[in-house]
Amino acid sequence: MVDDLFSPRLSPSEPDYLVGLNAEQRLAVETTEGPLLILAGAGTGKTRVLTTRFAHILLQQRAWPEQILAVTFTNKAAKEMRERISVILDKPVEGLWLGTFHSLCARMLRQHAPRVGLERSFTILDADDQLRLLKQVMEPWKLDLKRWPPAQLMHQIQLWKDKALLPEEITAAHDTDLANGQARAIYAAYQARLKELNACDFGDLMLHMVTIFRQHPDVLAQYHHRFRYILVDEYQDTNAIQYLWLRLLAKHPDGDPANIACVGDDDQSIYSWRGAEIANILRFENDFPGARIIRLEQNYRSTPRILSAASHIIAHNEDRLGKTLRPGLESDEGELVDVISTPDSDDEARIVGMRIQTLHQEGQAYGDMAILMRAGFQTRPFEEALMRMGIPYQIIGGLRFYERAEIRDAIAYMRAVLYPLDDLAFERIVNLPKRGFGNVALSRLRLTAREAGRSLQQTLQQQIEHKLIKGKSAATLAELLAALEKARKIVAKEGHVVATETILEESGYLTMWRDDPKTVEAAGRLDNIGELLRAIGEFPTMEAFLEHIALVMESDTLQEERDKVSLMTLHAAKGLEFPTVFLPGWEEGIFPSQRSLDEGGNRALEEERRLAYVGLTRARERAIILHAASRRIYANWQDSIPSRFIEELPDKHIKRHSPARHNPRPGSFFARQAQANMSRSPSSSRYRPEALSNRPTIPLGATVQHSRYGEGVVIGVEGERLSVNFEDVGLKRIMAGFVKVVS
DNA sequence: CACAAATGGTTTTTT
């Protein structure tokens, strides 16, 4: 510890990192001692304050990096924070405890795993494994799985874990009638089985650490001694167990609490359905007496008009701490917020596309524009419209790299190599490719293995040796076990990358995809596996890689930094900003979502409203709200009325438009049908216009031109769906309407 | 045991 830690710090001139902060921001940075709650509205420089505060504490030598605990919600936020601190300090920072709640807990739990009956090498299960394990655990209860879906019970267990409830702590008040009243017992069995497998699920990372803190004061004391400063980002999103964990770390039984600073915005709390509790913000003062509260209300992001629109909407919420965003930019009022009524959802998509084109011609980069919607399925019509117009776009969120089947298969193979006791991994791969070992055989094997208290791999080996499994499948299974064994030797000798290649090759997994009749998809899958191998190579060991992907599910590998319009959900947009933001689908039932309202009533409505607030405050210069009178949902057309949020906008700053229907005769049922057919298989309706039916199908081998992908050769035709091998970008699946025949 | 037909359910999502 430094001797002069608390001696007065002389600063002849003000350090440059403090220059340019406003009074509130500066106060938030310099109030380093004692509990602090920073209520930071959208665009008020929250991240800047947090990182500057961090740097300030370090530069004033109030603490070493390893004495600071900084918690974020996403890995992305953690990464950004680390980078920005390095910039201020002008050197990389090492030794920080900076990460997500879960990654920090994982780090701690590796140290103390034996205290909860785990080995330090425990594996972390993902959602898929969790559910499969739960289904197995539920078997003895012989429940009707239709009536009591395992997924629902899984959700309930997660909620319990989010509340830090162990199975034995579930009282009647917490219990449910799920699983025919057996939920508590199944939860207990599930936890027991996890321990047998030396595994834990995501919720356990936090639950185990809280359990350890509660039952082993010596461990907690260690961390009390270590952490002098605690910083928490996105505090409004913390759930009960995260709050408990923070409180355990921050409050010292003897003496002063750690210096805890939490940053949050109650108006941006949009994850209550995931267990987040706004109440955590409200009770901060009770738990940390003498806490100071600083409000950041100066917005440096959006034009006054956009701010006014956002403020008017959020003002309709009752459950608020109260905060007013003030324009902090020295600019004029800015453009009016557009509200555009369209006849139907296809027009909506096309109008957005046209606006994007116009803005682009005026000089705005595609990357400066975003379309933000309530739900993921709403991206479809926009994708079609943008593709047709040749506008580059990217979907943020969506299918993540590590969730793809082939990636998870490949990882399961590696787990089976590395951890012969990992039954869940082995179950996934034992019959993939088909080895004549289906569900029936697997259940039988599982039973034998459990009775003998051995792993599936061991048991299978024995059964083959004792000729309990015969014929062709015995031979293929023996090959699999041999391949696993071989890969194990290779890990030691030639490293984990070669070992992965070997196991995927020799198990026949890669061949399975090479022989797959769906050429296009299979090729994509093989590409993804190549991508995976590259990613694995960036880690020193396979274990390090597995830990990484367990905690960081997003794909850094696939992120392109190209100039593209971003499509994403409002949830995914939190924390981002764009000069131009399109907000389509502002209709009753869609946004606010009927589903939410049915489930959560007024509380849910307020959360939907916060979502609208988040959406609007993403915009820097221009916000365009749209709603359609009629929307295609699944197969049908549904009429809809404008969202109540539109009425909550301030007239003064709004401009309303209702462009005429672009395509056929306005309004008629037949026109709608014709429109519907434009983007679907032409054979799906008898209302198909002649022009479409007469369009010649594109022949195999034709050369075609695509606005974005360039030239390519058609190598497959399935009705309207073409498989085209493009010169530049390779194999793609394209609708015939998107290409022009060249020769 | 594998494959094909039928069924049901479809917000938001990180870690």
Add this chain to the structure above:
DNA sequence: ACCATTTGTG
């Protein structure tokens, strides 16, 4: 309309 999963058939 579309998907993933379950149920029925060879």
